[in-house]
Amino acid sequence: MAPYESDDSTAGAGPLKGRGKASRYAVPVAVVGVAAATIGIVPALAASGDPDLPDISAQQLIEKIAASDVQQLSGTVKINTDLGLPGLGGLEKSFGSGQGGRSGDDGSAADPSAKVTELASGSHTLRVAADGPDRQKVSILEDAAEYSLIHNGQDVWGYDSKSNEVYHATADGEHDAGKHGKRGKDGDTGELPATPRDLAQEALKAVDDTTSVTVDGTVHVAGRDAYKLLIEPKQSGTTVGAVSIAVDAKTGMPLKFTLTPAAGGAAVVDVGFTKVSFAKPDASTFDFTPPKGAKVTEGENAAPDREHTGKGLPGAEFGAGAFGKGVDGAKIVGTGWNAVATFDTGGQGIPSGSEVGGDLGGFLDSLGDKVSGKFGSGTVFSTRLVNALVTDDGKVYVGTVDKDTLVRTANAG
The missing domain is CATH 2.50.20.10 (Lipoprotein localisation LolA/LolB/LppX)
Structure with a gap:
């Protein structure tokens, strides 16, 4: 910056x-x-x-x-x-x-x-x-x-x-x-x-x-x-x-x-x-x-x-554009403060705790909230500022928006 x-x-x-x-x-x-x-x-x-x-x-x-x-x-x-x-x-x-x-x-x-x-x-x-x-x-x-x-x-x-x-x-x-x-x-x-x-x-x-x-x-x-x-x-x-x-x-x-x-x-x-x-x-x-x-x-x-x-401090950049930088194929959905960056990893989503097992599996389960909708199912990982939805088929939606906005964006395709 x-x-x-x-x-x-x-x-x-x-x-x-x-x-x-x-x-x-x-x-x-x-x-x-x-x-x-x-x-x-x-x-x-x-x-x-x-x-x-x-x-x-x-x-x-x-x-x-x-x-x-x-x-x-x-x-x-x-x-x-x-x-x-x-x-x-x-x-x-x-x-x-x-x-x-x-x-x-x-x-x-x-x-x-x-x-x-x-x-x-x-x-x-x-x-x-x-x-x-x-x-x-x-x-x-x-x-x-x-x-x-x-x-x-x-x-x-x-x-x-x-x-x-x-x-x-x-x-x-x-x-x-x-x-x-x-x-x-x-x-x-x-x-x-x-x-x-x-x-x-x-x-x-x-x-x-x-x-x-x-x-x-x-x-x-x-x-x-x-x-x-x-x-x-x-x-x-x-x-x-x-x-x-x-x-x-x-x-x-x-x-x-x-x-x-x-x-x-x-x-x-x-x-x-x-x-x-x-x-x-x-x-x-x-x-x-x-x-x-x-x-x-x-x-x-x-x-x-x-x-x-980017810079060292999180929260230094605002809007979905900050999260789409350097990611091939990233798209911006929505406008203003509700903009969400989305891209396809081309792979599987985040493994569940039961798939990983052990302490690491429990830790992964504690990080996210399971969600579902027209897009299918996935996991929302949240902080107090940046939230990300990773679908089970490997699509990612991320931005300074709440969980409901991420799910609506994913449902809209």
Whole structure:
């Protein structure tokens, strides 16, 4: 989810190439030019204790985000993710997970791809720093350990202090969106989420006439005055309740992103700065030399292609299109927040617990709900945000929609 780039424009239909005096973070033209019926025209009203800021409409606030041009920053980001995934109950080894965060027997614990799944649940604290498009750093703070991903010029380093392992790769110099080695602003390193702006971009992409967008007052975030942009689906059947984005009143940069589910309860994804400075970080922040005795693994590229990997945080992309990427033959059924991606695996569905047997069979049965309809029968696997129906004949329906919407979609063929 790299920021879009442009010269002086604030909108574009896709990634825009070229750099003027400064790269711009641009949202899709369909968002900036969204119809008045979609955008709420009520200006921000400060509640008691909140910062007293000038009135602003939702349209103006979206344009402020699009015009934001923060090149340098440092700070601390808190990530809380609660998808409601069931515990594995000691079955991790059944799925081939290794030790020390390795993705395989020959992998490196310092490879960025080995760290992504750790951010899919629970609370994490990140330190981020950026100095233009060529220098970023993201560090995940752990108990008595730290993982850092550093991009400095042509070098990309990953370091896992727990295993004392280093991953090194070379970034290309093109910085084209979607290319190997792309490194965006605000510590966007491709494999790991960096700031709320990455998530805000995807939320704004989902805005259309099925969406209500309003300004929901003001708030203090990380010592900064901010407006709250509220994005709410108008359609029923989606698992998304609302998305709230706190936008820095001065710079226009998103400082906090919160996604709450339609079912209520705690946020599914809550990412926000607890500290932030827009001063130029010290150059030494991005220096890295492998520690003595560290195992160094050389990678072929700076990072896997984003088109096939996506971001590390679940809930960062909305709509069925996020689930259809990279899947041959995937189709999108439905519109807006009720869109569902469907594809045929060409094989059998998920085996039942009785077919598998043992602890693994019981675990599989506990994951899903058996459903049936005109399509036949299958199993719905649910989280608090993303649900998937896998039919017994191998068809898959997935989206940020509830179980009934998946079954209706499957029944409609």
